[in-house]
Amino acid sequence: MNRKVLQIAAPAALGLLLLVGRIAAQTGLAAAESHGEENADFSKAVIHVLPVRGPIYMLVGDGANITLQAGKQGELLVNTGFDKMSDKLIATMKKYSDRPLQYIINTNFYADGTNGNDLIRLAGTTITGANVTADISDSRQGAQILAQDNVVAHMSAPTGEKAPTPEGAWPTDTYIGKEKTLFFNGEGIEIIHQPNALTDGDSLVFFRRSDVISAGDIFNTDGYPVIDVAKGGTIEGTVLALTHIVEMAIVEHEEEGGTLVIPGHGHLCDQAEVVEYRDMVAIVRDRVKDAIKRGLTLQQTKAEKLTSDYDPTYGHNSYWTPDQFIEAAYNSLKK
Amino acid sequence: MILSYFSRVASTAAMAILLAGGFSIRPVYAQVDLSGNWGAMFDEDFPERIPGPELGDYLGLPITDANRLRADSWSSSRITMPEQQCRVHVSPYIYRGPTNLRIWEEKDPETQALVAIHNYSQTYEQNRTIWMDGRPHPPDYALHTWMGFSTGKWEGDVLTVYTTHIKTGWVRRNGLVEDDRATLTEHFIRHGDILTHVSIVSDPGYLSEPLIKSQDFQLNLYYNGNWLYPCEAVDEVVGRKEGEVPNYLPGKNPFLTEYEKNHPMVPYDAARGGAETMYPEYRKKIKAMMAAQAAAEKK
Known part of the structure; x- marks a missing residue:
């Protein structure tokens, strides 16, 4: 979709979405969607590179994990982190390929994955054909x-x-269908829509030859899922998206190895950690469903501390607290 | 004279050290050879190991409230899910399994320095490397595994091992867990044909104090035994909805009272576990609880 076309044809629905977005920002979701890092001091931050498999690397800075695929055709990124880290990211990418960045894939709109889009995009190039180049000068x-x-x-x-x-x-x-596919650097890449997970626009990115899934913020090892109900997110959709990752992953031996999963935040994983996380989200969903069934209000549901058994692992982030997670779960199940 | 006297004392002491070592001058980097095939001695803590722990039995474990709720909510139906069926016992737990254990050394071919000590556990066919070459542990964001990343050092004749990067796994296989930030310290102590393994698990989220356990292995010179553990996941429950995960809502697990019924000498509060229940002094409290219970029943 061309950006200029978008500017001209703004659907009325956008107005409604923006209104809802402003309300969400007031409740602190905006901070959560940047994982509390929008005001962080990145001057001393370093980008660490973890080779994952074949041409796939996990880039770890002070923000969200970024996935890099680097090969003979050029480079592809899944998410771009914060713009304050863009120079460091561009310098890091140059070490892995002489060819330019061609694709950025955003797994959703959250700031910790898209804030660097503008600067990083300009460091790359789009390969276009004759008539396209002729029609659109930029x-x-x-x-x-x-x-x-x-x-x-x-x-x-x-x-x-x-x-x-x-x-x-x-x-x-x-893309508007179930998925979009690319073939780049010798492997098929599936960008797969996960309806109504954290938002209404989440994607998983599956590198088929490398057997690596870049999960975006649907899956973290260090916090509860940041579900934006106003933007179409639901806890039920999040459980299904996580189950989808579990089903896509093929283990090598005794529930370990095989398909590797790069989380939005946290350490590199395989299927086992996704199972653990999916089970946690499903169990909290069941508890909140039961609270609603018992007629509890949101405040009463929060007071029950329904995540207390998982808080030692996932509940220590100030930007997305157990209460915020419970509120998102409650509101999505109440709808 | 004085120097000569001290020199005699020093050489006598040096001889004594050599004699204690069986006249052999041993390299400092490998005091004892742990290599061999070792068989687990199941009679230690047998009920927990072969039949398996009972539901709701948390006695003697320094668990936090979070861990207790997690186990209370755990349904054994969870292990009917294909993705759970071959789930491995993590390194802090696997030495309690019905495992045949093989240990061997890896030496640098040029220097014969000890590079690593390998463990192969028949349970779940797990290979584990204990690096002895002083390499650092990987960064936090590296992959976690069932066995974790281990480094070792000799402390006298004891091999001490430190492990990080362990996946979430059992503290006891009735729902009690340690999470992926837990660390493990171990001591491998050989007494002839017996190997004692001591494990110390620290997990600030799910254990209020370190959990210390020990288990023994017998050197196995003749028995070849079973060294495989094939595991194939299958659908065991037909019609389970996508996204359904078996669990009990808080306070709704009907099986938590079974342990109390099966073991009337253990009060319910004791079975709920916690650091206090690890220590000998707690027996006095159990006696008092039982006396109070008996008195209440008489009334």
């Missing part, structure tokens, strides 16, 4: 940014209104 400028279609709606604004993110950070190409 078509080679910067890498393509791919995402599920709803991501654009959450990052842009109708003409005349201030968008929450700069235009240069918006996805340049979106």
